[in-house]
Amino acid sequence: MAFTAFAGDTKTVDQAPKKRGWIVLILLAPGIAYMLLFFVAPFIQLAITSLQAPAESGGIGQYVGAFEFSNYWLALQEYWPQLLRSFVYAIVATIVGLAISYPLAYLIGVKVRSKPMLQGILLILVVAPFFISFLLRTLAWKSILPSDLIGTHFSVIFGLIYNFIPFMVLPMFASLQALDLRLLEAGSDLYASPVTTFRRITLPLSIPGIVSGTLLSFIPMSGDYVNASREFLGGTSTTMIGNVIESNFLQTQNYPMAAVLSIILMAIILVIVATYVRKSGAEDLL
Amino acid sequence: MKKFSLGKAFVPVVGAVALIYLLVPIVHVIVFSFNDAGRNNILWRGFTLRNWQNPCGAPQVCTAFGNSILIGVVATVIATVLGTMIAIALVRYRFKFRSTVSLLLFTPMATPEVVLGAGLAAQFLLAGVEKGIGTIILAHTMFCISYVVVAVKARVASLDPAIEEAGRDLYAGPGQVFWRITLPMLMPGIIGAALLSFALSFDDFIITNFNSGTATTFPKFIYVSALKGVPAQANVLASIVFVGALLLVIIVQVVRINNQKRLAAR
Numbered sequence: 001m002a003f004t005a006f007a008g009d010t011k012t013v014d015q016a017p018k019k020r021g022w023i024v025l026i027l028l029a030p031g032i033a034y035m036l037l038f039f040v041a042p043f044i045q046l047a048i049t050s051l052q053a054p055a056e057s058g059g060i061g062q063y064v065g066a067f068e069f070s071n072y073w074l075a076l077q078e079y080w081p082q083l084l085r086s087f088v089y090a091i092v093a094t095i096v097g098l099a100i101s102y103p104l105a106y107l108i109g110v111k112v113r114s115k116p117m118l119q120g121i122l123l124i125l126v127v128a129p130f131f132i133s134f135l136l137r138t139l140a141w142k143s144i145l146p147s148d149l150i151g152t153h154f155s156v157i158f159g160l161i162y163n164f165i166p167f168m169v170l171p172m173f174a175s176l177q178a179l180d181l182r183l184l185e186a187g188s189d190l191y192a193s194p195v196t197t198f199r200r201i202t203l204p205l206s207i208p209g210i211v212s213g214t215l216l217s218f219i220p221m222s223g224d225y226v227n228a229s230r231e232f233l234g235g236t237s238t239t240m241i242g243n244v245i246e247s248n249f250l251q252t253q254n255y256p257m258a259a260v261l262s263i264i265l266m267a268i269i270l271v272i273v274a275t276y277v278r279k280s281g282a283e284d285l286l
Numbered sequence: 287m288k289k290f291s292l293g294k295a296f297v298p299v300v301g302a303v304a305l306i307y308l309l310v311p312i313v314h315v316i317v318f319s320f321n322d323a324g325r326n327n328i329l330w331r332g333f334t335l336r337n338w339q340n341p342c343g344a345p346q347v348c349t350a351f352g353n354s355i356l357i358g359v360v361a362t363v364i365a366t367v368l369g370t371m372i373a374i375a376l377v378r379y380r381f382k383f384r385s386t387v388s389l390l391l392f393t394p395m396a397t398p399e400v401v402l403g404a405g406l407a408a409q410f411l412l413a414g415v416e417k418g419i420g421t422i423i424l425a426h427t428m429f430c431i432s433y434v435v436v437a438v439k440a441r442v443a444s445l446d447p448a449i450e451e452a453g454r455d456l457y458a459g460p461g462q463v464f465w466r467i468t469l470p471m472l473m474p475g476i477i478g479a480a481l482l483s484f485a486l487s488f489d490d491f492i493i494t495n496f497n498s499g500t501a502t503t504f505p506k507f508i509y510v511s512a513l514k515g516v517p518a519q520a521n522v523l524a525s526i527v528f529v530g531a532l533l534l535v536i537i538v539q540v541v542r543i544n545n546q547k548r549l550a551a552r
Binding site: 021023024026027028030031032034035036038039040041042043045046049100101103104106107108111116117120122123124125126127128129130131132133134135136137138139140141142143144162165166169215216219220222223224225226231232241242245246249250255258259262265266269273 | 296297298300301303304305307308309310311312314315318328329368369371372374375379381387390391393394395396397398399400401402404405406407408409411412424425427428431435485489491492495496504505508509512513516520521524525527528531532535536539540542543546547
């Protein structure tokens with residue numbers, strides 16, 4: 001699994017898996033039942049809700065059972081700009097975030113590896129933002145950035161990058177920390193330039209970290225609605241699909257529309273992630 | 287060694303810039319906890335200790351904060367127990383739907399929060415469950431289980447089964463082996479997972495917003511008051527959490543580095 005890289009550099013001991021039916025059942029049953037009840041069932045519920053028709057009465061939050069597949073077409077017609085914008089924002093923020101995060105991960109995982117104290121301090125600084133509410137941190141940017149920048153594409157993407165840098169740095173750090181420095185030495189012994197050594201050795205070996213880091217940030221970014229909302233870094237022209245889902249669900253209570261958009265968002269993410277994982281040659285990570 | 291550094295100045299410079307980018311808002315939040323401003327804590331109006339003397343001074347802020355702690359603790363306890371059980375089963379045993387179970391636990395982490403939130407809210411709506419602190423706990427436990435499984439799995443996978451075998455050789459029963467050997471050795475992983483789980487629950491806004499009804503959590507309080515202005519007391523409470531968590535992590539790191547040094551010295 002790609003996300004196991006998040007957990008760090010623990011080494012695996014070979015443990016022959018045992019077969020003992022009833023113990024497995026006891027260990028798994030409560031947790032799996034929980035996930036079926038509060039993860040799988042809601043997903044199915046979302047799919048069912050996405051096909052409902054609004055009630056004749058026209059009351060808020062009322063709908064009747066139906067199989068309105070046209071809901072999907074209507075949703076795409078009405079909200080394609082917000083959908084497109086979400087993915088453009090998320091892709092730009094992921095690329096810029098990668099350009100900022102990789103050198104930081106390289107600094108911590110390779111350059112200061114011989115100094116454990118400094119490495120520890122830098123790691124703490126990377127996770128420090130997790131300890132303070134991300135809403136307050138985002139509001140802080142609103143008051144730091146010049147006010148004519150607020151509400152622009154720039155400020156929203158700026159906020160997205162900011163919020164997800166630690167999610168990128170940590171898996172990349174785990175990959176680079178596991179990199180055997182003797183390989184780099186061998187590269188330079190064979191007269192490879194630093195650039196060639198980086199391109200042929202360091203980069204390929206850190207692909208797992210890059211893939212999990214970019215996924216860990218790209219997926220939540222594309223569904224985020226805090227940065228793009230008007231109370232934070234967004235404006236009227238920066239609405240992302242998360243904002244639309246939120247307002248349809250919680251404000252206008254158009255549940256079928258919110259459900260359709262959620263399913264579409266998830267489907268597009270699945271396609272992008274599958275393509276990306278295949279292109280990066282990291283299939284066995286999943 | 288110097289030869290293969292990725293551009294001598296490039297890496298440290300970009301790294302430093304990235305760290306400043308990460309830390310500037312934190313400094314801002316802490317500095318503005320000392321701001322002599324009422325509700326509208328956006329412009330600097332002078333230094334005061336008033337907010338720190340009375341952190342609950344703003345209406346609702348401490349109720350929301352207390353709710354977040356309650357939700358975080360309950361969700362963490364449930365998620366840690368269930369997640370640890372699953373992690374042990376996944377690493378230690380071979381069974382029929384192992385990859386399906388892995389996928390079931392991995393997918394929530396790969397689903398945007400807005401989709402998880404809307405799905406659960408749709409489910410509660412259909413079931414006629416009134417949203418409140420209870421539904422927030424149910425929702426948080428769900429996504430925390432996934433992270434606990436990932437974190438504990440790594441720890442289980444690094445355990446040497448020979449130690450448990452030695453226990454069995456010394457006539458310990460299966461229960462004794464588990465409570466006296468396996469569980470204590472898994473503890474660092476379990477504690478790490480629990481801290482991660484609490485942090486995720488405490489700071490969650492999106493899923494909470496869909497499933498909270500009229501109940502308020504600390505992030506929801508900040509979101510709702512963002513428009514009118516967040517009171518400086520919110521900065522005080524956030525700063526207290528920040529300093530506490532930072533101290534905890536520093537202690538853990540120092541212990542870890544000392545252990546490494548001791549091992550290396552042997």
